Amino acid sequence: MTATLDSAEIPETPDAPEVAVPRRPGTFRRGKGLVGLVLVGLVVAAGLLGPLFVSWDPYQQIPGANLLGPSAAHPLGTDDLNRDILARLLSGIRVDLLISFVAVPVGALIGCAVGAMATVNNTLDIAVQRLFDVLLAFPQLILAIGLAAVLGPGTLSVMIVVVSVEIPIFGRLLRTAVLRVRESPFVTAAQVVGAGKGHVLRVHVLPNSLEPVLVQLALSMSVAVFIEGAMSVLGIGVSPPEPSLGAVLTTSLHYLDLNPLFALGPLAVTAVLVLGFQSIAQAANAARGT
Amino acid sequence: MSVEVLRVSGLEVSFGGAPAVRGIDFTVGAGEIVAVVGESGSGKSVTARAILGLLPATASTGGSVRLDGRELLGADEESLRRVRGREIAMVFQEPSTALNPVHTVGRQLAAVLRAHRDLTREQARQEAVRLLDLVGIPDPATRVRFYPHQLSGGQKQRVVIALALANDPRLIIADEPTTALDVTVQAEILALLRDLRDRLGAAILLITHNMGVVADLADRVAVLHRGRLVEQAPVHDLFAAPTRAYTRELLAAVPRLGHRPPAPAHDTPTDALRLDGVVVRYRDFVAVDRVDLRVRQGEVVGLVGESGSGKSTIGKVAAGLLRPDAGTVTVLDGDPRDRAIRRAIGFVFQDPGGSLDPRLSIEDCVGEPLRVHRTATGTAYRRRVADLLDAVRLPTGYARRRPRELSGGQRQRVGIARALALDPRLIIADEPTSALDVSVQATVLALLTDLQRDLGFACLFISHDLAVVDTLAHRVAVLHRGTVVEEGPHHEVLRTPTQPYTRRLVDSVPIPDPTAQRTRHTHPREAVPVT
The missing domain is CATH 3.40.50.300 (P-loop containing nucleotide triphosphate hydrolases)
Known part of the structure; x- marks a missing residue:
């Protein structure tokens, strides 16, 4: 047996024994996060700026242009009512963005407020939980049909449906996050110091609980695009002649045999938008806890 | 010494370009206990996993690991499966997670026995009782029908050792076998491992960070530091005359009983x-x-x-x-x-990572008590935080960092600075x-x-x-x-x-001195720690 290894072979490394963990590059400056931002950014840019570059009005009925295929004048062709599909698609994006970027945050805000309140008082907690149970027990589309029956179809109905779908999701999420964060050692550390409830809530509990909420926000935005589409297919979505991604897609489904390329535009935009939101959500989720 | 069981030569392991083990060599002879010691990140656990082929798919390896002359590194899954449990067995750190809570210990022992040997159910049960007796579980015929939760922590670790011994392995790898246990239980488990080596002649590769455990058990010690083998020597030589600066520092850092006036x-x-x-x-x-x-x-x-x-x-x-x-x-x-x-009152917590809010900067973590009690604001606040960081010997530049950008020791300094904030x-x-x-x-x-x-x-x-x-x-x-x-x-x-x-x-408490520690075994009470 070799007693001692020849020590001269191994170089000693006299550097400091404690090594700090290096800073990580930003989540949205690389990989999935960047891809997601670019995809969503493309759709947003198309929705905001696109209509300026298209000479047709989305409501204008062009004489003699019924269900035309793609051409130089109409890159995506025309629809059954002689309107330019590209113009309608680009305006339709605006409606979907409005729903995603207004209805989802409003739902999230209300849900978070209710969820946060529930953690304060035990009786309130039970009441809120059962209310969420009832809301969650309805499949989203049944809830949508019911609400549309009361409110009538339209953009506002879609937004109200999205808000009411998101409230229990965000409420539950924030409630669990708050309960988890409240038990963490750094909250105990603040209590030892003598910090009051308000300080603990403001400085520690809420900022740390919002992490999962931000992930869910991106996910819910993609779901909102689906809800809008599904309601349009059922005929309870955005009311005609107003365009939306779902409305343009629904019309195209009736004429797949006459103009198969009709469906291509709305499908591509929906796919890019949903993929973008999902990538952002995944990247944000992967960055949590690091 | 005796026949060589395991020879590791030029072992290299890296994860996606980051080297974890950078070329280490050591051997384990039959009936020999070799301790691999090192601090976290030294590559000691990665080495143990590389021997058993248990590394994740992202790891790339180099060098060679030979068991009785057969190459294990890069061997196919089927031949590794025959080696694991049969020829090399592993004792894990945490006995409560190493055992399956829904099966009796007898059933778990029987499963391991019958995986590698042709035994009837009854033979396996008898063998399980024999093994439990071997590792010193009282009344093994009854305990064989117990579920893990019915046993104490020390007894669970004995069962884990029995599982490792089940198929008379050539080599037992014990990865921090006593770290999760109380000190009195640790002493019992160490005595058991020593006894098993003496009776069965099994070779043991002991992975640990505890110098007291090394002094108690090991015949030979390999010291790892950042994936490199710093020093390898018989245990008495290593403790008496370490040749490398790192080993000397490591030994000097070990707290000892009775060394302070x-x-x-x-x-x-x-x-x-x-x-x-x-x-x-x-x-x-x-x-x-x-x-x-x-x-x-x-x-x-x-x-x-x-x-x-x-x-x-x-x-x-x-x-x-x-x-x-x-x-x-x-x-x-x-x-x-x-x-x-x-x-x-200032409070310093055990877990330096968890007790700092990950979203706050180091400055805000340290200064939290000042803000809560509104004792300082503006420049006075920043100056006080800088003084506190200075008091715990952290560079002032760290004020802007987040807790995760600090090492464990640095985080604990931040915890101490926070505890001191209000004098x-x-x-x-x-x-x-x-x-x-x-x-x-x-x-x-x-x-x-x-x-x-x-x-x-x-x-x-x-x-x-x-x-x-x-x-x-x-x-x-x-x-x-x-x-x-x-x-x-x-x-x-x-x-x-x-x-x-x-x-x-x-x-x-094992004394980090092999001579004194082994005298205690032979003369239980007289050997008072050296002063």
């Missing part, structure tokens, strides 16, 4: 902390039973005990986080739950160094000692590690099942204990 007694009449007849119950379980404890102004009192002794509960009671069911707590002649009194008169430290590597622990302990001497605060230092407590406490209280069994000056309690429990506790 007795601290002068504190006769200040005023108490920083006084517990009178404190009782804490969790439902029917009495965690703390009529405890009286005093910490005088400027005095460091070490509170030692094993897991479940109630030491952390006492810490929480003293900090005013928990209201005792009976008895009184007085901090500086006031109630610790009072906001004004609370300003005078406390009493610091309660609950296992502040248990999560740290031994060299980092040594620097944190030295820092605490210096700060205590300079600032003169009183300190309740809670720890399971007797040697750590002996390095800085003036007085020591020993806690056992919720009651204080012995209390007195540190040098008396920890060197000449009078109570049987304290004696057992002190005797169980």
Whole structure:
């Protein structure tokens, strides 16, 4: 047996024994996060700026242009009512963005407020939980049909449906996050110091609980695009002649045999938008806890 | 020495370009216990996993691992499966997770036996009973039908060892086999491993960070540092005359019992902390039973005990986080739950990562007590934080960093700086160094000692590690099942204990000196730690 290894072979490394963990590059400056931002950014840019570059009005009925295929004048062709599909698609994006970027945050805000309140008082907690149970027990589309029956179809109905779908999701999420964060050692550390409830809530509990909420926000935005589409297919979505991604897609489904390329535009935009939101959500989720 | 069982040569492991093990060589002979020691990140566990082919798919390996001359590195899954359990067995760190909670221990032993051998159900059961007897489980015929939760922690680890022994392996890899156990249980498990080696002649590769365990058990030691083999020597040579600077530093950092001159007694009449007849119950379980404890102004009192002794509960009671069911707590002649009194208490937590809010900068973590009590704002606030960082020897540039950008030892310094922010008169430290590597622990302990001497605060230092407590406490209280069994000056309690429990506790601590430690085995009581 070799007693001692020849020590001269191994170089000693006299550097400091404690090594700090290096800073990580930003989540949205690389990989999935960047891809997601670019995809969503493309759709947003198309929705905001696109209509300026298209000479047709989305409501204008062009004489003699019924269900035309793609051409130089109409890159995506025309629809059954002689309107330019590209113009309608680009305006339709605006409606979907409005729903995603207004209805989802409003739902999230209300849900978070209710969820946060529930953690304060035990009786309130039970009441809120059962209310969420009832809301969650309805499949989203049944809830949508019911609400549309009361409110009538339209953009506002879609937004109200999205808000009411998101409230229990965000409420539950924030409630669990708050309960988890409240038990963490750094909250105990603040209590030892003598910090009051308000300080603990403001400085520690809420900022740390919002992490999962931000992930869910991106996910819910993609779901909102689906809800809008599904309601349009059922005929309870955005009311005609107003365009939306779902409305343009629904019309195209009736004429797949006459103009198969009709469906291509709305499908591509929906796919890019949903993929973008999902990538952002995944990247944000992967960055949590690091 | 005897036949060579395992030869590792030029082993290299890297994860996605980041090297974890950079070319190490060692051998294990039959009947030999080789210890691989190192701090976290040294590559010791990765080495153990590489031998068994248990590395994740992202790892790339180089070099060679030979068991009786057969190459294991890069062998196919089928031949590795035949080696695992049959020829190389593994003992894991955490016995409660290594056992399946829904099967009896007998069934788990039988499953391992029948995986590699052609046994009937009855033969396997008899063999399981024999194995449990071998590892010293009393009444094995009954215990074989027990589920893991019916056994104590030490018994569970014995079962894990029995599982490893099931198929008479050529080599047992024990990865931190006693780290999760209390010190008295650790002593029993170490005695068992030593006994098994003597009786069965199994070769053992012991992976550990504990120098006391190495001194107790190993024949030969390989010291790893950042994936490199720093030194390899027989255990007596290594401890007596380490040839490399890193080994010397590592050995010097190990806290030892009885190496500090007795601290002068504190006769200040005023108490920083006084517990009178404190009782804490969790439902029917009495965690703390009529405890009286005093910490005088400027005095460091070490509170030692094993897991479940109630030491952390006492810490929480003293900090005013928990209201005792009976008895009184007085901090500086006031109630610790009072906001004004609370300003005078600092608390240092065990987990330096978890006790810092990941979203706050280091400056905000340290300055939180200042903001809560509105003692300083603006430039005064920033200057105070900079002074505190300076006091715990952290560069001022770290103020802008987040906790995750710091190492474990640096985070604990931040925790100490936060505890000092309001110039406390009493610091309660609950296992502040248990999560740290031994060299980092040594620097944190030295820092605490210096700060205590300079600032003169009183300190309740809670720890399971007797040697750590002996390095800085003036007085020591020993806690056992919720009651204080012995209390007195540190040098008396920890060197000449009078109570049987304290004696057992002190005797169980492995001394990081192979000669002294092995004398204790042959002459159980006379061998008092070297002074």
